[in-house]
Amino acid sequence: MKKTAYLGAAAIAAFAAALATPAAAQDAGTIEVKVLGTAVLPNGEIDSIEGGTLATTVDGLGVQTEANDNFVPTVAVEYFFSPNISVETICCVTAHHVDATAPAALAGGNLVDKIHIIPATFTLKYHLGAAGGIRPYVGAGPTYFLFIKDEVGAGAISALGATDANLDDTFGLALQAGIDVPLTESFLLSLDAKRYFVKPNAHFYDASGTELLQTQHKLDPWVLSAGVGFRF
Incomplete structure (x- = not known):
């Protein structure tokens, strides 16, 4: 609920600012870098x-999982094609693990450990608001989750007899809303909310290389950011 409220608040702020000021933005060729x-x-x-x-045994047990949250630094680079339209990409590496939540006998067991993800993402953004003023925006675009590291967790070893785990790199979609607030002519404060829709497959293998289990996971993270930017 709090995540939904964050994105809703960003969208409301964007459209409220748009109603209060005429549409305008940076000139074509402007670049913004945000930390x-x-x-x-x-x-x-x-x-x-x-x-x-x-597969049949695990399905019968009603096994369910969750991934842990993480907090990371992010760099975003944005290029303006026109006063109102830009494209943005982000750079970060985020680490997670996946634990069992059901059944009770497996709850808390670590199934996939030390997952490191590069969420390669490009969003096409539309900006509202007056030049030099508050800059609300919305955006959408493709993402590719590159899993650069993943290890089998102790829970998968004990419950499945697995000795190896692997997650497939996966394409998905990102939706975005946010607002930029100028601090000076060149510096700005940025608040951003993204919702990703990504469903990677996880594979668990035994020592002989036999696939014991393949599961598809609704990863679908909310990515909430705040920081400063420089415009040039």
């Missing part, structure tokens, strides 16, 4: 069981 503190709040629940020798 942000970012909360990455994933879901991580199992969306479906895709296969593996233990």
Whole structure:
């Protein structure tokens, strides 16, 4: 609920500012660089069981999972094609683990550990507000989650007999809303909310390389950022 309220508040602020001022923005060719503190709040629940020798057993147990939150620094770079339209990309690495939440016998067990993700993301943004004033925006675009590290967790070893785990790199979609508030002619304060829709597959293998289980996870993180930017 708090995550939904954050995105809703950003969208309301954007449209309220748009009504109060005429549409205008930076000139074409303007670049903005932002340094942000970012909360990455994933879901991580199992969306479906895709296969593996233990698929029927795990499905019958009603196994469910969740991913932990993380807080990371983020750099965003934005280029304006026109006064109101820009494209933005972000740079960060976020780390998580996936734990079982059900059944009770497995709850708290670590299934996938030390997951490191590069969420390569580009969003096309539309800006509202007057030049030099408050800059609300909305955006959307593709993302590609690159899993650069993942390890089998102790819970998967004890419950499944797994010795290896792997997550598939996955394409998805990102939606965005936020607002930029000028502090000086060149510096600004930025508040940003993104919702990602990404469903990677996790694979668990035994020592012989046999796939014991393949699960698809509803990762779908909220990514909430605040920080400062420089315009040039």
